[in-house]
Amino acid sequence: MIQVEGLTKRYGERTAINKLTFHADKGEIVGFLGPNGAGKTTTMRILTGYMPPSEGKASVAGFDLLTQSLEVRKRVGYLPENVPLYPEMSVVQYLDFMAELRQVPNRNERVDEVMEVVHIADRAESFVSNLSKGLRQRVGLAQALLHKPEVLILDEPMEGLDPQQQIEVKRLLREVGAAQTVMLSTHILAHAQELCDRVIIINGGQIVAEDTPDRLSAQIAGGRRLQLEVDGDGDGLLAELRALPGLSSVRVVADGRFEIETAPGPDVRPLIASTVVGGGWKLLELRRERLSLEEIFIQLTREEAEAAAAAETGAPLAEGQAPGSDSAAG
């Protein structure tokens, strides 16, 4: 449904996305995950026909993006990042306008239907300027669904929604995603994990990882970090911990506080706990730290840079010399 090959977009000197290649199939929900400035919005703007790429090919819903943009636009529903709406129109006026522009048959019924779907029907007559951020987000979503698009492209659809609505929207997207293609971007790993069949992680305009959420999180969970705190200064514990199998590094943070990186494999927490207690220390806390998305990116990009450095044999490499790390640092 979405086929992208070597997609590159440059804004003057800055390369926003660099040779992206990926695809999204019918009936698939693909998550586009990345930190600020990664190039998510840029990619989506290209795929919706808002702007052309500098290089590369893409086809959406079976039509070439460059030569058949109008056909693509007919079949794509798009929720832009900050949901631009006309403040001086009411919700129903706005949706009716968009439906007319998209030449939706049975306009009035469809507008009512879509307002029900996103739970905005009770605010139909409200002016957009009087809506809260979350409500505007729903209007934007309604607008994207109006013409029953084959491909739905949503730029941060969960942004500004309350938890109840997030659940509703996830349910809705799963429903839509069963038959159509959905591509959504987010910063929040949990959303992607819950919702997507496949996740593409993008950083500095390049794809750094692409897999199912399960496999991705297993890969990410490999390097789990633990926080350990014992009563007192924990003298001698460091040596004992270092002797344990399954730990890749142990660091003293403060007196009695340790930071432990675990290697991929079985959970080592019972082992650590018994070591601490068995050695006569008083265990205050043993906590598994969740790696934040940002840390995952740092980890992923560092791996990339190291791999690139290793590949370039002979040349003495300084830190951050590998391609891509420049933009990642900026």
Next chain:
Amino acid sequence: MRNAWTVAKREFNMYFASPVAYAVAFGLLLVQGLFFYADFGSSVLFGAPPDPTRSVSLFVTLLLFFAPAITMRLMAEEQRTGTLELLLTAPVREWELVTGKWLAAFGFVGLLVILNATYAVILSRFVTPGLDVGSLAAAYVGLFLAAGAMLAIGVFGSSLFSNQIAAFFAIMGLVLVMWVISYPVQNETGLLASVLKHLSFSDHYYTNFLSGVVNLTDVVYFVTVIVLFLFLAARVVESRRWR
């Protein structure tokens, strides 16, 4: 074309949702009312028959200032708020978009012209042999064409900016240039002079339409200006995609 109509309908309605439209209508009609009153008064005093085309030519002159006010927001606001993103990712072509915008502005001015025509109707009740309907009709045809041209320039100027005030002054500058472009060569002949005279609004408007003549060349001229500037506006919108 259907899309242009959809855009036009929305934009036309938006005129009545914003105070700018009412302010423009108020200003235009107020100035015209004053002039009408003065005209009417002087013709009573001196016994000369009032000239009904005068309110039409006044309208055109006032449009120099009001056309920018009517058109400045059309594209600039879409660009500022980002709503252009939704229009350009809908199956709408650039020319449909700018044509729709222009139609809306044209419709709004059309409404003002109808209000303006009440002056002619009032006059016709006071002039004994009746008004010269032919020359008045020619003046109105010219008014519509000149207004259309100014509004097309407005749509173009508005597409250049995402700031309404910047758009306003750019449009006013463009319209004024088109208006006075032949002034420096008014009494000259030669190639340059004749080219500039052909390009000028005033040479096409005042010399013929206001003297009751509808000339094909003048009609073609104004239609060309309209098409040209809408074409340019569409190109500007398109070029924004490439940035």
